[in-house]
Amino acid sequence: MQTLEALTRDARALANGAVVLTAPETEVARQLQICNACRYCEGFCAMFPAMTRRLEFGKADIHFLANLCHNCGACLHACQYAPPHEFAVNVPQAMATVRGQTYVDYAWPPALGRLYQRNGLTLSLALAAGLALFLLLALAANGTLWGGQSEGGFYALFPHNLLVGLFAPVFLWAVLALGLGVRRFWREVTPATTGQPVSAPAAAEATHDVLRLKYLDGGHGEGCNNADDAFTLARQRAHHLTFYGFLLCFAATSVATVYHYVFGWSAPYDLPSLPKLLGAVGGVSLLLGTAGLFKLNLQRDPQHGDAAQKPMDLGFIALLFLTSASGLALWLGRGTPALAALLAVHLGAVMALFATLPYGKFAHGIFRTAALLRHAVEKRQPNTLALGSD
Amino acid sequence: MGTDVLVIGGGNAALCAALMAAEAGARVLLLEAAPRDWRGGNSAHTRNLRCMHDAPQDVLVDAYPEEEFWQDLLKVTGGLTDEHMARLTIRASSTCRNWMRKHGVHFQPPLSGALHVARTNAFFMGGGKALVNAYYRSAEKLGVQVRYDAPVERIEIEDGRFQAAWVRGERITARACVLAAGGFESNRDWLRAAWGQNARGEWPSDNFLIRGTRFNQGVLLRHLLDDHGADRIGDPTQAHMVAIDARAPLYDGGICTRIDCVSLGVVVNREARRFYDEGEDFWPKRYAIWGRLVAQQPGQIGYSIIDAKAVGRFMPPVFPGVKADSLPELAQKLGLDEATFMQTLNNYNAACRIGTFDHTALDDCHTEGVTPAKTHWARPIDTAPFYGYALKPGVTFTYLGLKTDETAAVRFGDVPSDNLFVAGEMMAGNVLGKGYTAGVGMSIGTAFGRIAGTQAAQAALNEGVRHANA
Numbered sequence: 001m002q003t004l005e006a007l008t009r010d011a012r013a014l015a016n017g018a019v020v021l022t023a024p025e026t027e028v029a030r031q032l033q034i035c036n037a038c039r040y041c042e043g044f045c046a047m048f049p050a051m052t053r054r055l056e057f058g059k060a061d062i063h064f065l066a067n068l069c070h071n072c073g074a075c076l077h078a079c080q081y082a083p084p085h086e087f088a089v090n091v092p093q094a095m096a097t098v099r100g101q102t103y104v105d106y107a108w109p110p111a112l113g114r115l116y117q118r119n120g121l122t123l124s125l126a127l128a129a130g131l132a133l134f135l136l137l138a139l140a141a142n143g144t145l146w147g148g149q150s151e152g153g154f155y156a157l158f159p160h161n162l163l164v165g166l167f168a169p170v171f172l173w174a175v176l177a178l179g180l181g182v183r184r185f186w187r188e189v190t191p192a193t194t195g196q197p198v199s200a201p202a203a204a205e206a207t208h209d210v211l212r213l214k215y216l217d218g219g220h221g222e223g224c225n226n227a228d229d230a231f232t233l234a235r236q237r238a239h240h241l242t243f244y245g246f247l248l249c250f251a252a253t254s255v256a257t258v259y260h261y262v263f264g265w266s267a268p269y270d271l272p273s274l275p276k277l278l279g280a281v282g283g284v285s286l287l288l289g290t291a292g293l294f295k296l297n298l299q300r301d302p303q304h305g306d307a308a309q310k311p312m313d314l315g316f317i318a319l320l321f322l323t324s325a326s327g328l329a330l331w332l333g334r335g336t337p338a339l340a341a342l343l344a345v346h347l348g349a350v351m352a353l354f355a356t357l358p359y360g361k362f363a364h365g366i367f368r369t370a371a372l373l374r375h376a377v378e379k380r381q382p383n384t385l386a387l388g389s390d
Numbered sequence: 391m392g393t394d395v396l397v398i399g400g401g402n403a404a405l406c407a408a409l410m411a412a413e414a415g416a417r418v419l420l421l422e423a424a425p426r427d428w429r430g431g432n433s434a435h436t437r438n439l440r441c442m443h444d445a446p447q448d449v450l451v452d453a454y455p456e457e458e459f460w461q462d463l464l465k466v467t468g469g470l471t472d473e474h475m476a477r478l479t480i481r482a483s484s485t486c487r488n489w490m491r492k493h494g495v496h497f498q499p500p501l502s503g504a505l506h507v508a509r510t511n512a513f514f515m516g517g518g519k520a521l522v523n524a525y526y527r528s529a530e531k532l533g534v535q536v537r538y539d540a541p542v543e544r545i546e547i548e549d550g551r552f553q554a555a556w557v558r559g560e561r562i563t564a565r566a567c568v569l570a571a572g573g574f575e576s577n578r579d580w581l582r583a584a585w586g587q588n589a590r591g592e593w594p595s596d597n598f599l600i601r602g603t604r605f606n607q608g609v610l611l612r613h614l615l616d617d618h619g620a621d622r623i624g625d626p627t628q629a630h631m632v633a634i635d636a637r638a639p640l641y642d643g644g645i646c647t648r649i650d651c652v653s654l655g656v657v658v659n660r661e662a663r664r665f666y667d668e669g670e671d672f673w674p675k676r677y678a679i680w681g682r683l684v685a686q687q688p689g690q691i692g693y694s695i696i697d698a699k700a701v702g703r704f705m706p707p708v709f710p711g712v713k714a715d716s717l718p719e720l721a722q723k724l725g726l727d728e729a730t731f732m733q734t735l736n737n738y739n740a741a742c743r744i745g746t747f748d749h750t751a752l753d754d755c756h757t758e759g760v761t762p763a764k765t766h767w768a769r770p771i772d773t774a775p776f777y778g779y780a781l782k783p784g785v786t787f788t789y790l791g792l793k794t795d796e797t798a799a800v801r802f803g804d805v806p807s808d809n810l811f812v813a814g815e816m817m818a819g820n821v822l823g824k825g826y827t828a829g830v831g832m833s834i835g836t837a838f839g840r841i842a843g844t845q846a847a848q849a850a851l852n853e854g855v856r857h858a859n860a
Contacts, residue, residue, distance in 0.1 A: 033710075034708050036706045039502060043496075077520070078520035081646070
């Protein structure tokens with residue numbers, strides 16, 4: 001609860017054109033003042049070295065650092081000032097809270113930012129709508145959801161052009177919304193991170209750090225924390241399975257699109273065709289990765305992160321799981337009477353996934369990549385501080 | 391199932407002892423006075439280990455040979471040390487790190503702001519609490535039983551042999567015991583008795599802050615010294631003591647409450663007068679004397695005064711400084727007599743002989759004609775805004791302890807016990823008579839914790855054999 005005094009002060013500052021920190025941002029600034037005087041956690045990740053280049057933490061610094069934080073938990077378990085200490089330092093939690101807020105703040109269009117706040121509901125409604133849409137379409141085209149003309153393949157149910165007409169706008173919208181959102185973030189944090197442009201080595205380093213998920217390795221290679229103070233590589237691995245699984249599935253679709261338009265080869269493709277190969281490996285990988293992430297999320301130390309974002313995390317994981325599971329089921333059940341229903345469920349899930357991509361957990365990968373890139377730029381610039389004891 | 395080795399304490403030395411004893415095949419029970427959240431004692435606040443090495447070693451650069459380490463210790467203790475025990479600690483520090491790694495400790499290059507110890511000190515990744523966590527995990531894997539909230543009130547000793555310990559009315563027996571329960575720094579009454587009343591009628595220790603755990607009440611130390619007449623070492627007023635932010639919490643303020651701008655400005659006491667050369671040497675070599683210096687001032691308080699030129703040149707303090715646009719305003723805000731304060735500052739400013747300022751070297755900026763002199767980094771304090779930080783003595787740990795030897799045995803009437811050993815702060819006074827040098831507390835704790843654990847396991851297993859043969 002903000003006190004009346006704080007509210008009055010903020011109102012006055014706003015009137016003077018000053019930047020006012022939100023309560024979660026103020027909390028991050030308070031904790032980082034303590035961290036900056038301690039610095040024991042510098043070896044864990046990128047966030048703490050970035051912090052040491054600063055003496056004060058403005059709004060843009062906080063947004064940058066919050067998205068640089070990978071919520072690995074190492075600093076919480078190592079912290080001599082963590083609760084029950086009166087300093088109550090819990091960096092992963094403070095950062096997660098601000099991170100959630102930055103997703104809302106930078107969302108495009110801004111009015112849709114609120115979709116993050118009740119993300120469980122957003123995802124549920126999107127999924128229900130996606131399923132309803134395709135089940136009704138299937139029913140209309142097929143007359144029944146069980147059996148019917150499924151021997152004719154997918155396109156007998158849903159003509160290719162109908163699918164393109166439905167998915168292309170949603171996909172392009174997701175790309176546009178995420179792109180514009182992260183552009184706003186980039187513009188805000190760039191001046192706070194030296195303002196220098198991205199160099200090739202910085203881009204290469206950031207790419208490496210994203211693709212390897214370097215900052216889930218604990219800084220020592222034994223992994224990050226999940227349930228307690230022990231280190232585990234499970235989170236990094238489950239993320240990798242999910243991330244690369246998703247990319248492979250996406251690649252399968254892209255290759256299939258090329259097949260369709262360039263070579264005129266129509267789906268379905270079967271093994272050992274490239275789209276099927278990519279899709280099968282990607283689907284299994286995504287299935288395993290999301291199952292792992294779901295389990296890890298439930299076992300997670302409740303002190304990590306922001307409990308309010310748990311539905312968003314779990315909802316996104318579940319939707320990815322449903323997408324891969326229904327995709328694989330579709331493959332296995334293709335010659336059976338279940339085809340129409342399976343296809344409708346799969347397409348409904350995919351539609352819900354892409355429709356909510358810019359307003360859900362997916363954004364964490366995009367914003368964190370941007371933060372890692374700014375970090376790679378900033379760390380190559382000379383530090384303006386010359387602390388005495390060095 | 392009986393206990394072979396009982397370890398009393400839950401910090402670095404205790405854990406090293408427990409791990410060594412368990413590795414030697416002993417059944418180990420560890421009693422930590424604190425609840426789990428506060429486990430690890432002062433070790434949870436540490437960050438590095440001072441290490442001897444003859445050549446570059448992973449995170450350690452260059453070399454830090456035994457002789458140089460010994461000379462450093464000799465200098466900071468003013469000779470109040472035992473060469474045999476000190477050299478034993480030093481040599482152990484050169485070989486213990488692989489063992490530490492095996493038990494999950496990770497090392498990292500020095501933290502930013504601490505490059506001055508890149509050669510001498512190996513930093514724990516994540517600091518001491520990460521080390522303590524790793525040791526507890528490893529101990530539990532080795533089958534060490536750990537009990538939290540288990541403060542030992544007293545122990546039974548017969549003919550110099552440990553028999554049993556008492557915890558909340560429960561009698562716990564074991565074949566051997568390691569005492570590693572810390573100093574008495576958290577015991578306000580004991581500090582008061584030790585420091586007494588000064589000529590101004592003050593009880594100086596009432597104004598001390600404790601940088602570490604609140605659980606080091608010295609219950610066992612007093613019990614051993616007073617009730618069992620164990621041989622003692624050290625002076626109860628000697629401690630690792632630094633000047634910290636006066637706003638720090640009474641306990642567990644840890645590293646972040648330090649104030650590192652002393653050498654960049656001046657320090658005045660409550661009467662607004664300077665009292666010591668702020669630029670005598672590099673701050674990392676002087677921080678450990680300022681606790682006592684402030685303790686000797688009226689009200690046990692000092693004020694570090696800097697101007698805008700110093701900002702960004704020292705580790706940022708945890709609390710913002712008192713800020714003012716002029717020196718008189720700063721005096722008012724700090725509650726200091728304005729006239730005296732201005733006289734002190736004006737005298738100092740006028741006495742500055744500015745050469746080439748370089749805070750990374752013992753530069754030639756010094757004062758002339760003012761007492762006390764400031765021998766390096768002396769620049770006039772004349773650029774607004776001005777900042778003031780109130781300082782109080784912060785006790786890290788006390789040096790009064792049990793006398794021991796290279797076997798870590800507790801001694802009674804100069805006779806070593808067969809099965810009672812001591813490690814960590816409870817015996818650090820054997821090496822540190824006074825003064826301090828960064829990271830040496832962990833060197834002592836690790837060296838003697840490991841010795842005590844090995845010796846205790848040996849004593850317990852021999853005892854077991856004796857019983858079997860009887």
